[in-house]
Amino acid sequence: MRAVQRVMESGNLSQYLGAWHPDFMGGAEVRRFEESWAEHFGIAHALAVNSATSGLYAAVGACGVGTGDEVIVSPYTMSASAIAPVVYGAVPVFADIDPESFCISAATIAPRLTPKTKAIIVVHIFGGPADMDAIMALARPRGIRVIEDCAQAPGALYAGRSVGSLGDLGVFSLNYHKHIHTGEGGVVTTNDAELAERVALIRNHAEAVVGAKGREDLADLIGFNYRLTELQAAIGTEQLKKLSGLVEERIKNVEFLASRLAGLPGLRPVVSDPSHKHVFYVHPIHFDAAAVGVSREQFVEAIKKELPSSHLREGVPLIGAGYVKPLYLQPFYQKRTHVAAFNSPKYTGQVDYTVGSCPVVERMHYEELITHEFMRPGMTQSDLEDVIRGFEKVSQNIKEITEGA
Ligand SMILES: Cc1ncc(COP(=O)(O)O)c(C=O)c1O
Secondary structure, three states: OHHHHHHHHHOOOOOOOOOOOHHHHOOHHHHHHHHHHHHHHOOOEEEEEOOHHHHHHHHHHHOOOOOOOEEEEOOOOOOHHHHHHHHHOOEEEEOOEOOOOOOEOHHHHHHHOOOOEEEEEEEOHHHOOOOHHHHHHHHHHHOOEEEEEOOOOOOOEEOOEEOOOOOOEEEEEOOOOOOOOOOOOEEEEEOOHHHHHHHHHHHEOHHHHHHHHOOHHHOOOOOOEOOOOHHHHHHHHHHHHHHHHHHHHHHHHHHHHHHHHOOOOOEEEOOOOOOEEOOOOOEEEEEOHHHHOOOHHHHHHHHHHHOOHHHOEOOEOOEEEOOOOOHHHOHHHHHOOOHHHHOOOOOOOOOOOOOOOOHHHHHHHHHHEEEEOOOOOOOOHHHHHHHHHHHHHHHHOHHHHHHHO
């Protein structure tokens, strides 16, 4: 509140100028926020943007992706991670997910590589890191750029290293639902000065600036307005100070819930791999219908009925069967009417969006995965005990569910 008050009193709510000028990189709050972010995560460059969606678009643009190219993406993520290449006329190619991490992996990416593959967008889904060393070993020798979508994973570590520092670029979200937020917002990270410059240009009307900046060689860049305000940046600086504490609370809650839920038949809650750090934006549980004795949908519906309404946020239950429908099953991919990406004469590849093309994600989404958010910070020990009691009651009364069905 004090930070917001300070910015309000300064009267300077955004200092950006969309021209080559000292204010091209934003005002004092934006710069302070970017410095804090870079330092916190141990990454050379952090660029504030007005959403992770904008950040993904800027990152893909910075990699020089264009019509005729393919970009390998995950089918199990928020839609923007896969649509970012389409903004530049490229075709998203879906690799299947790993059944343990729910992320794409070197093993699933390798069969999707073609000479057209320009970039890979890896999503650290649910807050758990993808196997980055193996993915980088595949991408580097081929000159393929790797973008990490860290929207759900601020603070996650892969072998002790921050996500967002392992690929060529990282993208974080600061929307209202994330671990920390500025209402809307995002950050792009990179250790590469040239990519940082390209992201900064795309963020702020690149084509109007490159001439005056003396970078006429960057004539291919188109710019947008992806600028974060001074108010949001001031909030971001304060929020960042709270990130570690909020993450630790999530981890502690998950450890408690997982230790108790693992004792119930047919449930296998995900726990953090000790060599990495999962930050649990969402807590996944593997569900074995044969061992439980009831369908996953029936089980989840029964849990919703057991748990009191205080566990619902904005009317949305904090538990669900699966996550988002595998993206390639959306009408956008099924119909492929988008002109620049799918119908350009420059695109000579063949992309497969048929049902069954990524069998693991389909099995997880339609049969084996439960996702919940009962570990959100603010849950008390008594709330967590309620959750356990709800799961236990449902597990002990499976017969009643099947008879009632
Ligand atoms: C994995 C992932 N990527 C990208 C985004 C987009 O974030 P934003 O809402 O900041 O644009 C989200 C938001 O939910 C997300 O979960």
